[in-house]
Amino acid sequence: MSKTKPEESNAAATSQITNNAAFEAKKGKKRKRKADTAAGAELAPSSPEKRQKSQQSHRNQQRKSNQEARPQALPSNGNGAPHLLRRRDELLKTRKALPIWPHADSIREALRKNNVMVLTGETGSGKSTQVPQFLTSEPWCTETIAITQPRRVAAISLARRVAEEMGSLFGKQSPAAKVGYSVRFDNACGPETKVKFLTEGMLLQEILRDPEMNQYSAVVVDEVHERSVNVDLILGFLRNLVSEIEKGGSKRKQPLKVVIMSATADVEGLVKFFDEGFGNGAERSKKETQDEIEDHTTKQNDLISTCFVEGRQYPVKTHYLPEPTMDWVESALKIIFKIHYKEPLPGDILVFLTGQDKIESLEKLINDYAEGMEKEMPKLLPLPLFAALPQYAQQRIFEPTPRHARKVILATNIAETSVTVPGVRFVIDCGKSKIKQFRSKLGLESLLAKPVSKSASIQRKGRAGREAPGQCYRLYTEPDYATLEERTKPEILRCDLVQAILTMKARGVNDVLNFPFLDRPPIEALKEALFQLLRLGALKADGTVSDIGLKMSKLPVTPKLGRIILEAGRPERDCLLDVIDIISALSSDDSIFFNIVTEEKKEQAEEARRNLYRREGDHMSFLTTVQQYAEEHSDRRAWCDRHFVSHRAMQNVMNIRKQLRQQCQTLKLLTPSDLTADVTSSPNSDAILASLLRGFISNTARLCPDGSYKTFLGNHTVAIHPSSVLHGRKVKAEAIVFSEFLYTNKAYAKKVSAVQMNWIEDAMEEAFDI
DNA sequence: GAGCACTGC
Known part of the structure; x- marks a missing residue:
């Protein structure tokens, strides 16, 4: 797994660098930025008396004043073995060259005064690795600093890098490690x-x-611009918490420092968001806020500091098509060969x-046309890259170009x-x-x-300028570019909100309609989610969490799968272990029955999988597969090969x-002795399917006289x-339940089981009788 | 007869 190289690792970039992406994102906004003067000098006069709560931090400050003067003077902690310290000192040179380095003092100073900071740092600025290190020796920093990442690989690789830079052991190497990470299936703290x-x-x-986050002195929220649903929830919770602390309504002894980091931040929006949390939204005019932000690279209003860090990016020249194209696969092909004939090596091409x-x-077209190339021409090596591609094939893009x-x-x-x-x-x-x-109305x-947004196309273009000046060919016209949306719609505005609302309710946010959303989802989407949670029995009639x-x-x-698990745990169903096996298969990223390309392999696979498939449908087939795999103790990989099952998925x-x-x-649904049992002798498929129906009540369809399902x-x-085992059956089930719905060329039910009509009626009754 | 991308005590 070597995805997601942390942006900081190409730290050794050279001097004359313009930031095209940053410029493009901001032009038209009349943003004045001071040239890089010494950091810290730009701090505007503040009103410290307003938010000083620092008797305690003053004591710490005296105690630690030696350390905070110089960022490199890290305490050589107990695990500072000579080779670690040597490596740390080597890396210090690189760290000092990062664009964020000169801002260290001003960042520290701003956070001593204010609890919230919005930091904009373009790709390569070093913010993800350096900001936490700037803060560890601060007087207020008595507990841990959390720093969030949207992806696991990023969390792990950043932790490894920061450990090296701090001369510390890392993760599980030692209990004395100063740097750790926590991702699903792997907690290394x-x-x-x-x-x-x-x-x-x-x-x-x-x-x-722990709603008050007592284990943390600071929470750094990174990659906010990606605007995942999770990040939006975190920002809302953090805003509630810091304003609670501000108002003295929290039991926390120490302040909580919050750093919001983003590559292409809507700084004004984020400042306003937190400002409103402090109850200042109404009094502050919008103009006032903007003026303050535009004048300085590190600035603060009463409560919130902002900081802008220049990134590292070579210029990228943009080319548009003169005319719109109908077939952009063909247009891409032409441009690939044009580049290949015209431009010298090295210089790889990335096609989105x-x-x-x-x-x-x-890929096929490139290979076909490349055959006609003159023998002395350099070879063209097309490499596909998409998530469903097996790991080893993805790795090929990291191999050096021959x-x-x-x-x-x-x-x-x-x-x-x-x-x-x-x-x-x-x-x-x-x-x-x-x-x-x-589409919340349809529930699908x-x-x-x-078309992508302008910000996404700028992001794509920037990929050409990471190592040298580059070029970007857009397969559309310049007027078409002008019609693109400014930014990609945040996920929370276009996804099913059931999970998000459940998290809020479980956190004790009862009035979700007034939750501080950075972007408020449409009221219908919120109501639909609340209604679904009621149907699942996750909420009581008064709207509080059950x-x-x-x-x-x-x-x-x-939530649907969670409800099924709870249903299966009820004594009258008594099929929890079996249902956990099925849910595990359903929530795995890749499918356990992988696709087979060639016709003859397809027949072999059908034959090999025959004793795994069940007439009840896909869910019982998954159960059989998981159970047989679990029972196989000698060679599981061979078992997978024999059955045409994906070993990685299993x-x-x-x-x-x-x-x-x-x-x-933990939830007392299983006892320790349940867990030692490997397999139930004969699964009760009626109870299992009835449990599935409790969660998938809206994923059901009945057979119509014309043979279709509605x-x-x-x-x-x-x-x-x-892909379903029920596909193409001569005798069709009177009703089906499905765990995935997919709308591509037409509406598809994926992962399907046959059920009886009266089971669905029973489940309906329970869901709507609230 | 078909497959954007992430992610969870």
């Missing part, structure tokens, strides 16, 4: 952990356990496409944020990406190729299964997906 990188989801779970099908057709060759990476938007591709000097951008859209999500809802919020699965399933079993034990709620036609 010790009693001495001072800097803790964690995924947003992990922090949310911690907030449910919408999905696997386009990637594979372009001599006398040019890599052409054909990627989905995975290359926009999650994977940094080295060596790229040319970007070709089709201008589209597939995005998930939730769809996946369609839509005992069931509280348990659901603590299970690492979607390892993932077993991880989830273990976690769910543990969690169910959903019970909403009466939409759905077709059984070709």
